[in-house]
Amino acid sequence: MSIEFLSELEQLLNERKSTLPEGSYTSTMFQKGLDSILQKVVEEAGEVVIAAKNTDEHEFKGEAADLLFHFLLMLVKKGVPLSDVIAVLEERHR
Numbered sequence: 234m235s236i237e238f239l240s241e242l243e244q245l246l247n248e249r250k251s252t253l254p255e256g257s258y259t260s261t262m263f264q265k266g267l268d269s270i271l272q273k274v275v276e277e278a279g280e281v282v283i284a285a286k287n288t289d290e291h292e293f294k295g296e297a298a299d300l301l302f303h304f305l306l307m308l309v310k311k312g313v314p315l316s317d318v319i320a321v322l323e324e325r326h327r
Contacts, residue, residue, distance in 0.1 A: 239305065239315060246309040262306060270310050273303045 246259060253260040262270055277300040284296040308315055 243305055243309065243315050246306060250309055263310060267310055270307050274307050277303050
């Protein structure tokens with residue numbers, strides 16, 4: 234388990250965006266468009282907040298994973314590499 238998995242997931246999402254394999258949740262989301270992906274990001278963010286306040290750690294982690302997945306899906310849809318977002322964080326840290 235490592236942070237490098239996010240890069241692997243990003244690559245997979247980019248592949249799914251290009252090929253749109255039938256039966257894939259990711260393909261469905263890409264086909265629905267940016268507005269549907271953005272709606273999911275907002276929905277998942279709300280679920281993370283609720284889970285942080287009201288549930289156990291396991292459920293909170295699951296909701297956080299859902300948010301991170303949909304956030305990455307949004308970045309891929311927009312054509313923004315995760316490394317660009319990380320670069321912004323690194324610059325702010327300096």
